Amino acid sequence: MxxxxxxxxxxxxxxxxxxxxxxxxxxxxxxxxxxxxxxxxxxxxxxxxxxxxxxxxxxxxxxxxxxxxxxxxxxxxxxxxxxxxxxxxWGLQRSELAILAVLLLRGAQTLGEIRSRTGRMADFGSLDQAQEALDRLARWDGGPLVVRLPRQPGRSENRFAHALDGRAQEGEWADPGQADGAAEQYPLPAVSHPAAAALVSRVEQLETDVAALREELRDMRQALGDFRRQFE
The missing domain is CATH 1.10.10.10 (Winged helix-like DNA-binding domain superfamily/Winged helix DNA-binding domain)
Known part of the structure; x- marks a missing residue:
């Protein structure tokens, strides 16, 4: 459809x-x-x-x-x-709606950013839970509601974007190395070695914590600016 x-x-x-x-x-x-x-x-x-x-x-x-x-x-x-x-x-669950809200309001996000920025709307106990919700949205009947974007140079993580504006289908986010010009699809490759999996999990948690701290700092700066303007 x-x-x-x-x-x-x-x-x-x-x-x-x-x-x-x-x-x-x-x-x-x-x-x-x-x-x-x-x-x-x-x-x-x-x-x-x-x-x-x-x-x-x-x-x-x-x-x-x-x-x-x-x-x-x-x-x-x-x-x-x-x-x-x-x-x-579409019969979307709360977790799926929360992800869409963040992507619609803030543009493309990493998995860690999605988890931290949906905190007031949904409770993702782990990055895996956020990934599962993304997977459901990516495989939605009638076409994906989110897509995984090609990794940008210098970035360690992929970002995810909503697909409601049609740009993903038109190939505007395509990886030049992909022959069909389509946005990169799911699923993400699995990490099988226990030590590697533990390291990936630790890095993902650190990235989530950093994203949350950046969010708090941005809000504090905005609040401070609003407070100062009251006296200008």
Whole structure:
């Protein structure tokens, strides 16, 4: 089943809806104002954007047409609310939704970054659990929802990206060394030697810890900048 690719605004809106559903369910579904703030927030977003209400409303309409978003009324309230529909459309589990949210909001990520940055949305007890969820998304009926990107020069890890914008199918992330020009596919090669497997596990844990520390440092810098601006 062929999917209609999403544009950049649809990707940001959908990612924000999923994130708030999982991370702050008490404030979900979202009003238009809350959704605008979620799309334009300056932390945990790559790139940072500044969408106006009309831009977000247009994207919501397109997502509703594609069966990915819904407009709802809560308790007879007059302010319409908005929510995603991926759990119903594709039957995605919480862990799978969390991974998609991070990839939609922050672009391509390593396995360690995915595990650390989904912490508020899903509980991956190990990198293996995160990998299993990625595997399910990569083998999704109707076409992969995520792809593994070719390893970049100087990087020790592969990165993973969502496949909802169609670029993976078009070969924009292709490895020049691959004859068919397609993004690199699953599964990752297994490590069989016990000592090597233990070393890989230790390195992966260190990379996860470093990614988490970088995330905390980035948030602290943003909070400090916001505090300073109050006195300017």
């Amino acid at each position: 062929e999917r209609t690719p999403l544009d950049d605004v649809e990707i940001r809106v959908l990612g924000a809806l999923i994130e708030k559903h999982l991370a702050t369910p008490e404030y979900y579904p979202l009003s238009l104002n809350a959704l605008q703030n979620a799309c334009n927030q300056k932390t945990s977003r790559e790139p940072v954007v500044s969408y106006d209400e009309d831009t977000i409303l247009d994207a919501l309409e397109r997502l509703r047409t594609k069966g990915m978003a819904l407009r709802v009324s809560i308790g007879g309230g007059r302010v319409p609310k908005h929510r995603h529909a991926l759990d119903e459309k």
